[in-house]
Amino acid sequence: MLDYIALGMVLHEAKTGYDIKKEIMMGVGNFYKASYGSLYPALKKFTDKGYLTMVEKPHGKRIKKFYLATEPGRAALLEWLSSPFDESLSAESLLARIYFFGELPKATRDNLIGEYEAYSQQVLGQLKEIEKKFAEPGPADDRFYFELATLYYGLASTQTALRWFKHIKEGKPLRAFIQHDNN
Amino acid sequence: MLDYIALGMVLHEAKTGYDIKKEIMMGVGNFYKASYGSLYPALKKFTDKGYLTMVEKPHGKRIKKFYLATEPGRAALLEWLSSPFDESLSAESLLARIYFFGELPKATRDNLIGEYEAYSQQVLGQLKEIEKKFAEPGPADDRFYFELATLYYGLASTQTALRWFKHIKEGKPLRAFIQHDNN
């Protein structure tokens, strides 16, 4: 996953490993962290594979290594972005893909977001099933309070995800997605 | 992490590895998945450490192994639950801990939830800073649409988390946390 994220960061501009890490922190750091211990080997791997080119530029007494995506690299990224939804994909993986969705044709990404949406809808249904089972007795809210609390967190997150998918599929203005009132 | 989650699942009742896996799926499966390839070794590790007892019960031609937390095991779990917040903790790790918060005295857990809350508040501030930078120009919402979209997802999730922390710290009824209207 880190390998593709790094690749995505150098589609349009050559960057050093150091810069790529900063870019990752700023761009997807919200839900994904990278360390040099995995980044540099990943860059080497994708360079060996032909997905990246590396050019060395002297900078004073030192040599900086600039990485840039090749055409096969770009193609590989698009394929990664377009690969069909699979239940084993983590939320972070989905978010990382969507980060680069501007690279995909609208039809493709709408289709993919639709898949994510369908799955979230399914998860929501499952969580609601579980909720029903526990909520039935009525006053037994005390015992299992925290066990249930995490379930409700899941319900809320899934609802938010669903709302977000719809929002970005329709290309609505982003600021409208969140509440700007309190705090 | 799996080791502690498994331990938490056998605080009050002895279960087989197979049962523990099902319990994990039902209880925290929402945000955490376990596989046998990690579960069985984890059970062995904590049994060797004295955190779990294992008793074999014949069942027809076969022997089932039932695991149950020991007193040191319970103490270790409480210590894990109580360990102070640390930025490197994942959201899943936090949720898993909170799942077992019913085992902690109210003062301790309120204090911990307060720490989580403070950190989320800080994250929210950072995300809002980034948002401000991008939102400033005004009409440049088209380019970087998906890059920004993940930022707004982060903003919404963090807001939800904050609302949830406050909700459960006050012990409010859980059903009141989510919107039951649409769908």
Added chain:
DNA sequence: GCGATCATGTAACCGGTTACATGATTTC
């Protein structure tokens, strides 16, 4: 000149997954 930060990497470790292996019990 000093501290921050730029800059690149390696080695040991770690928590986990996947695939494999095996077979008993239950349900129909």
Added chain:
DNA sequence: GAAATCATGTAACCGGTTACATGATCGC
């Protein structure tokens, strides 16, 4: 008696982190 699922494990692998090692450049 077949299929589902109960039940326990191992071995190879994998994506990553942590700690270590090293040194140059920039801003003050």
